[in-house]
Amino acid sequence: MTQYTVLSEPxxxxxxxxxxxxxxxxxxxxxxxxxxxxxxxxxxSSETVSSATWTADSGITVSGEAVSSPVTSATLTxxxxxxxxxxxxxxxxxxxxxxxxxxxxxxxxxx
Numbered sequence: 001m002t003q004y005t006v007l008s009e010p011x012x013x014x015x016x017x018x019x020x021x022x023x024x025x026x027x028x029x030x031x032x033x034x035x036x037x038x039x040x041x042x043x044x045s046s047e048t049v050s051s052a053t054w055t056a057d058s059g060i061t062v063s064g065e066a067v068s069s070p071v072t073s074a075t076l077t078x079x080x081x082x083x084x085x086x087x088x089x090x091x092x093x094x095x096x097x098x099x100x101x102x103x104x105x106x107x108x109x110x111x
Contacts, residue, residue: 032077037089037101040070048094057085060105067091078107 039049052072054062061077072089085107090100 032075034064034073034075035103036071036073038071039091039099042099043070043093044095046094047097049091050094052089052091054087054089056087059083059107060085060087062087076103076105078105083107 043049048069049067049072050069052065052067054065054072054074056062056076059079061079062074063077064073064075066073072091074089076087078085083106085105087103087105088100089103090098092098
């Protein structure tokens, strides 16, 4: 499985549904990162993102979820130290397709 890497700073991801993303820079405990996912390359010309559901392992808080088709976004906040947690964003399209991406988040204590 191919993994895509991104910086842990506000960023928009254009990723392939069904693949994992690993944040290259770990999140410090209690820090946040804004993530936006551009689903445009995987939608047909007449399709839109109807809804998005963000889920996260314990130790990561997801807030500020939004959909502005073809982009979904949320803020991830780290809570548990020195562990890798998974966050998933699953969308449903206007064509009733379901797609998802998984983001691996490593949490460290840099203080």
